[in-house]
Amino acid sequence: MGTLDEDERSTMTDIERYVRAATRDNTRRSYQAAIDHFETQWGGFLPATAEGVARYLADHAEQHAVSTLRQRLAALSQWHISQGFPDPTKAPLVRQVLRGIRTLHPTPPKQAAPLLLQHLQTAVQCFEDEARQARECHDLTTLRRARRDTALLLLGFWRGFRGDELARLRVEHIQAEAGVGITLFLPRSKGDREALGVQHRTPALKALCPVSAYLQWIEVAGIAHGPVFRKLDRWGNLSDTPLNSNSLVGLLRRMLERAGVPAALYTGHSLRRGFATWATANGWELKSLMSYVGWKDAKSALRYIDSAQRFGELAVLPASQVHNLIP
Known part of the structure; x- marks a missing residue:
C-alpha cells in the first residue's frame, strides 16, 4: 500500500484547514459533544441506522427539548455525510418519531430576557x-x-x-x-x-x-x-x-x-x-x-x-x- 508524499500530505493539511474554517467553532464543539453523547454516553454505533437513531430520540424524548434533539440529529447527519455514509436522520421513521415527540412533549421555546x-x-x-x-x-x-x-x-x-x-x-x-x-x-x-x-x-x-x-x-x-x-x-x-x-x-x-x-x-x-x-x-x-x-x-x-x-x-x-x- 502506497504512502503519501510530502506534497500530498501538505495538500491534505490545507484541505483539512479550510474545511475546518468553514464551520463555526461553537457549531463544531456542539456537534462533537452530540456525537460523543450518542456514541459514548448512550452506547450507539456509528455509522448508525435509522432504527438506531429513532431509538435514541425515543430514549431522550422526555429529557430534552425538541430543539436539542434537532441539534443532535444535525450533528449525526453531518458526521455521516462527512464520512461518506448514507444519512439515517433523513429516513421517514426518524422524521415521524421526531414529529410524535413534538406532539406529545410540546415545550415553549426558551428565550433570553431583553436587556432593558x-x-x-x-x-x-x-x-x-x-x-x-x-x-x-x-x-x-x-x-x-x-x-x-x-x-x-x-x-x-x-x-x-x-x-x-x-x-x-x-x-x-x-x-x-x-x-x-x-x-x-x-x-x-x-x-x-x-x-x-x-x-x-x-x-x-x-x-x-x-x-x-x-x-x-x-x-x-x-x-x-x-x-x-x-x-x-x-x-x-x-x-x-x-x-x-x-x-x-x-x-x-x-x-x-x-x-x-x-x-x-x-x-x-x-x-x-x-x-x-x-x-x-x-x-x-x-x-x-x-x-x-x-x-x-x-x-x-x-x-x-x-x-x-x-x-x-x-x-x-x-x-x-x-x-x-x-x-
Missing part, C-alpha cells in the same frame, strides 16, 4: 463612576475593566450583536471616528452563508455612545491589533486571546450584578433582544430592523422582539439622541 434600556443606563453609569474613581487613584486595573465592560455592553446593544460576534471582533477590522461613527467588519457571521464577511455601521450617539466607549477602551487597553474584547486578570493584564463566547453569559451577569442590576435572566442574546425590542418600541419597521441587524427572514427577527407594551417606558430613549441610528 434602564438597566443598560444603570450599568454604564456605574462603570463611568468606576472609571472616574480609578483615574483619580491611578488604578489601571479598575479603569481597564470599566472601559472594557462599557464598550462591550454598548457595542453589543446598539449593534444587536450575539456573544460570539462580540468575541470575534478585531481591532484591525474596525474604523471609528469620535462624534461620527464606527464601522465593524466580521469575516464570519452566522447569517453569512457565503462566508463573504459582513460590514456593520453604527453612528455616534449623544448618550450611551458605542463609538466613544470603543475608543476609550482601545486607548486604555493600548491595543492596536488583535481581539477587541479580552480577558483581564486581577492585576489588569490583558490576554492576547479573545474572550470565549461561552464565557460571555457569566461575564455579562457579573458585570450587571456589579452595577446592582438583576441579571439572572440575562444571557448572551439579551443584548440583541434588548436592541430589537427597543427599536420596535421606538417605531422601527421590521424591514429596517432586519436590514440593520442582518436578519434574512422575518421569522428570525420576530423571535427576538418582545411586545412594546411589556417593554413600556423603560424602552424609550429620547428620539433626539438616537434619530441618526435609524436606517
Whole structure:
C-alpha cells in the first residue's frame, strides 16, 4: 500500500484547514459533544441506522427539548455525510418519531430576557463612576475593566450583536471616528452563508455612545491589533486571546450584578433582544430592523422582539439622541 508524499500530505493539511474554517467553532464543539453523547454516553454505533437513531430520540424524548434533539440529529447527519455514509436522520421513521415527540412533549421555546434600556443606563453609569474613581487613584486595573465592560455592553446593544460576534471582533477590522461613527467588519457571521464577511455601521450617539466607549477602551487597553474584547486578570493584564463566547453569559451577569442590576435572566442574546425590542418600541419597521441587524427572514427577527407594551417606558430613549441610528 502506497504512502503519501510530502506534497500530498501538505495538500491534505490545507484541505483539512479550510474545511475546518468553514464551520463555526461553537457549531463544531456542539456537534462533537452530540456525537460523543450518542456514541459514548448512550452506547450507539456509528455509522448508525435509522432504527438506531429513532431509538435514541425515543430514549431522550422526555429529557430534552425538541430543539436539542434537532441539534443532535444535525450533528449525526453531518458526521455521516462527512464520512461518506448514507444519512439515517433523513429516513421517514426518524422524521415521524421526531414529529410524535413534538406532539406529545410540546415545550415553549426558551428565550433570553431583553436587556432593558434602564438597566443598560444603570450599568454604564456605574462603570463611568468606576472609571472616574480609578483615574483619580491611578488604578489601571479598575479603569481597564470599566472601559472594557462599557464598550462591550454598548457595542453589543446598539449593534444587536450575539456573544460570539462580540468575541470575534478585531481591532484591525474596525474604523471609528469620535462624534461620527464606527464601522465593524466580521469575516464570519452566522447569517453569512457565503462566508463573504459582513460590514456593520453604527453612528455616534449623544448618550450611551458605542463609538466613544470603543475608543476609550482601545486607548486604555493600548491595543492596536488583535481581539477587541479580552480577558483581564486581577492585576489588569490583558490576554492576547479573545474572550470565549461561552464565557460571555457569566461575564455579562457579573458585570450587571456589579452595577446592582438583576441579571439572572440575562444571557448572551439579551443584548440583541434588548436592541430589537427597543427599536420596535421606538417605531422601527421590521424591514429596517432586519436590514440593520442582518436578519434574512422575518421569522428570525420576530423571535427576538418582545411586545412594546411589556417593554413600556423603560424602552424609550429620547428620539433626539438616537434619530441618526435609524436606517
